[in-house]
Amino acid sequence: MNMPLKSETLDAQPSSACQHRQEARLPTAAELRQQFPADERLVRAIAGYRDQIRAVLHGQDDRTLIVMGPCSIHDEQAALDYATRLKSLADDVSDRFLIVMRAYLEKPRTTVGWKGMLYDPERTGDGNLKLGLERSRRLLLALSELGLPLATEALSPFMMDYLGDLVSWTAIGARTTESQIHREMVSGLPMPTGFKNGTDGGIAVAANAMKSAAHPHHHMGISHGGAPAMISTAGNPDTHLVLRGGRGVTNYDELSIAKAIADLEKASVSTAVMVDCSHDNACKQAERQVVIAQEVMAQKRNGNSSIKGLMLESFLEFGRQDDGADLIYGCSITDPCLGWEQTEALIRSL
Numbered sequence: 001m002n003m004p005l006k007s008e009t010l011d012a013q014p015s016s017a018c019q020h021r022q023e024a025r026l027p028t029a030a031e032l033r034q035q036f037p038a039d040e041r042l043v044r045a046i047a048g049y050r051d052q053i054r055a056v057l058h059g060q061d062d063r064t065l066i067v068m069g070p071c072s073i074h075d076e077q078a079a080l081d082y083a084t085r086l087k088s089l090a091d092d093v094s095d096r097f098l099i100v101m102r103a104y105l106e107k108p109r110t111t112v113g114w115k116g117m118l119y120d121p122e123r124t125g126d127g128n129l130k131l132g133l134e135r136s137r138r139l140l141l142a143l144s145e146l147g148l149p150l151a152t153e154a155l156s157p158f159m160m161d162y163l164g165d166l167v168s169w170t171a172i173g174a175r176t177t178e179s180q181i182h183r184e185m186v187s188g189l190p191m192p193t194g195f196k197n198g199t200d201g202g203i204a205v206a207a208n209a210m211k212s213a214a215h216p217h218h219h220m221g222i223s224h225g226g227a228p229a230m231i232s233t234a235g236n237p238d239t240h241l242v243l244r245g246g247r248g249v250t251n252y253d254e255l256s257i258a259k260a261i262a263d264l265e266k267a268s269v270s271t272a273v274m275v276d277c278s279h280d281n282a283c284k285q286a287e288r289q290v291v292i293a294q295e296v297m298a299q300k301r302n303g304n305s306s307i308k309g310l311m312l313e314s315f316l317e318f319g320r321q322d323d324g325a326d327l328i329y330g331c332s333i334t335d336p337c338l339g340w341e342q343t344e345a346l347i348r349s350l
């Protein structure tokens with residue numbers, strides 16, 4: 001049975017090829033960037049943010065990198081409101097902390113679920129990548145205009161071609177750190193990148209990922225102009241581990257961090273570590289992030305110079321809600337987040 005095709009479909013496929021999929025044209029990365037361009041001033045600012053993050057990771061800047069913001073963005077206005085507050089806080093604490101906003105547009109799912117604004121901006125379940133790409137790029141431009149460095153999770157290997165010029169730090173998630181395709185992609189990325197430990201808590205996959213991503217690769221891809229291409233990458237020297245716990249076991253305590261650093265040393269990769277205070281470290285209880293962040297910062301103050309950063313999931317309102325009618329403004333529809341008051345109090349207390 002052939003599925004009915006939506007508008008702007010591609011040329012007819014041989015019948016055996018179209019039984020299980022349909023295709024709809026998307027703008028090329030070059031087209032989207034041309035439609036929503038980043039001006040010279042923004043490009044320079046983003047290059048500067050990336051350099052600052054590198055300096056923290058390589059120990060030339062003593063500040064702590066904090067990647068913080070909503071688990072996912074579903075409402076542009078709420079993201080902008082959050083960013084406005086965050087920018088003012090970031091400026092106040094800029095002598096101690098380099099704050100980067102989580103502007104996560106893609107969500108990796110354990111099985112199925114909403115995959116983020118990029119895929120399904122109207123959350124109908126039908127998917128609309130064309131609109132998702134446009135809204136995502138417009139939002140990243142608007143957030144960048146506020147003067148904040150931005151972070152994403154790089155899930156689709158094609159996303160960075162569309163949006164990567166607006167991103168200062170990115171993560172490869174726990175579910176994809178072992179993927180060769182993601183390691184190849186990181187090898188060609190112009191920004192510092194954190195590899196999460198695996199969902200089982202394993203550090204070796206992240207250490208292997210860092211090794212692989214530091215190397216040049218040749219891989220299949222799509223050019224900015226939209227043609228199939230062999231992509232050749234130079235290797236990314238600015239990767240690091242993100243500890244996020246695994247299988248309900250945390251890994252932010254002194255012993256776990258020391259063990260992770262020893263594993264990184266053994267693998268001869270960077271020992272720079274960021275602790276994700278959420279996910280399995282918080283056992284999905286957002287409020288736990290507060291004590292975790294305080295404990296990790298105490299370890300750093302006590303001399304653990306490998307600890308370079310924290311990740312926090314935070315939004316305007318505490319907790320999470322199921323998607324549907326009558327949504328609470330500024331409350332996560334994926335993982336639970338700290339609310340703004342708690343977030344601000346935490347950062348100032350650190």
Ligand SMILES: O=C[C@H](O)[C@H](O)COP(=O)(O)O
Pocket residue numbers: 071107108109110111112113279334335
């Ligand atoms: O960060 C968000 C989630 O932890 C991740 O996307 C997995 O979500 P799920 O287990 O609800 O699918």
Ligand SMILES: C=C(OP(=O)(O)O)C(=O)O
Pocket residue numbers: 071104107108153172173174175196244276279
């Ligand atoms: C999905 C995320 O994290 P992890 O890959 O650690 O589950 C995230 O940070 O949003």
